[in-house]
Amino acid sequence: MKKYLIILCVLLLTGCSLKLDFKENNSNNESNDKKVEEKIDPLTLEKIDSEEEKNTEIKEKEEEKSQIEEQKVEEVKEEKKEIQKKDEKTETKVEEKVEETKKEENKVIEPKKEEQKVEVPKEDIDLSGVSSKGYEIKRVNGIYYVKGILIANKTYSLPSDYNPGGLLSEFNTAFNKMKQDAAKEGISLWVASGFRAYSLQSALYKQYSNSYGSASADTFSARPGHSEHQTGLAADLNQINEAFGNTAAGKWLANNCYKYGFILRYPKNKQSITGYIYEPWHFRYIGEEAKNLYNDGEWITLEEYLGIDSKYSN
Numbered sequence: 001m002k003k004y005l006i007i008l009c010v011l012l013l014t015g016c017s018l019k020l021d022f023k024e025n026n027s028n029n030e031s032n033d034k035k036v037e038e039k040i041d042p043l044t045l046e047k048i049d050s051e052e053e054k055n056t057e058i059k060e061k062e063e064e065k066s067q068i069e070e071q072k073v074e075e076v077k078e079e080k081k082e083i084q085k086k087d088e089k090t091e092t093k094v095e096e097k098v099e100e101t102k103k104e105e106n107k108v109i110e111p112k113k114e115e116q117k118v119e120v121p122k123e124d125i126d127l128s129g130v131s132s133k134g135y136e137i138k139r140v141n142g143i144y145y146v147k148g149i150l151i152a153n154k155t156y157s158l159p160s161d162y163n164p165g166g167l168l169s170e171f172n173t174a175f176n177k178m179k180q181d182a183a184k185e186g187i188s189l190w191v192a193s194g195f196r197a198y199s200l201q202s203a204l205y206k207q208y209s210n211s212y213g214s215a216s217a218d219t220f221s222a223r224p225g226h227s228e229h230q231t232g233l234a235a236d237l238n239q240i241n242e243a244f245g246n247t248a249a250g251k252w253l254a255n256n257c258y259k260y261g262f263i264l265r266y267p268k269n270k271q272s273i274t275g276y277i278y279e280p281w282h283f284r285y286i287g288e289e290a291k292n293l294y295n296d297g298e299w300i301t302l303e304e305y306l307g308i309d310s311k312y313s314n
């Protein structure tokens with residue numbers, strides 16, 4: 001029994017010691033764990049801290065970067081704005097310059113208008129005197145006469161209000177006689193275009209100068225006040241074209257009109273003297289003097305005969 005009791009006791013004792021050992025081991029383990037934890041924790045914390053620091057640093061850097069980028073964007077925007085402002089300024093400057101040049105142009109034009117206004121009307125400039133042939137150039141009521149012949153050409157104009165109302169009686173009387181004599185020879189004559197008032201000539205010339213240009217129009221159409229059609233002593237007969245000069249009527253007129261007091265006013269190759277192209281249709285009544293301008297089929301001009309010019313002053 002004693003043996004069993006002893007064994008029991010031993011067993012109990014060893015059991016306690018084992019339990020104690022286990023407990024000790026456990027406690028040791030726990031403490032070790034704690035130690036490990038204690039050992040790991042600071043490191044990991046440090047690591048975490050450093051990581052966090054790193055993260056914050058990265059974040060800060062990123063923020064800085066983004067701020068820098070934003071600043072750059074802002075700078076670019078401002079630069080763009082400045083450029084736009086500059087462009088606007090240059091545009092306004094250009095516009096101002098254009099306005100200035102316009103103003104300058106107006107300034108340049110304005111005095112011209114004033115000059116034109118101040119300019120004395122041609123009718124008021126007295127061209128009376130003596131012709132190169134020694135004839136007196138008279139001026140009566142604004143109308144010029146040389147050797148008693150009324151003059152209307154590029155140099156000598158008629159007053160705008162000069163209006164006989166139609167072809168004058170001396171023209172009609174002479175024309176009717178010529179017409180009758182021509183008819184006896186089988187030639188028929190008629191007035192295609194007779195008297196033209198200042199206003200009608202003005203409209204005609206405007207139309208021609210618009211269509212052909214004033215330089216060209218000046219060779220065949222008179223400016224208002226310069227037309228013989230306003231005198232009531234000139235007319236275009238039959239056909240108003242150059243071919244008329246080669247017709248029977250044209251030839252008859254060129255060789256017989258002087259007998260009735262008419263002249264072929266704008267003969268061939270005399271444009272530099274009369275200022276007009278050859279007009280085989282245009283006849284002017286001057287009376288007795290007509291025969292002095294005709295020389296065996298050749299015509300001298302009224303300008304040559306009287307010694308006067310036919311040129312526009314401008």
Ligand SMILES: [Zn+2]
Pocket residue numbers: 229235236282283
């Ligand atoms: Zn005519």
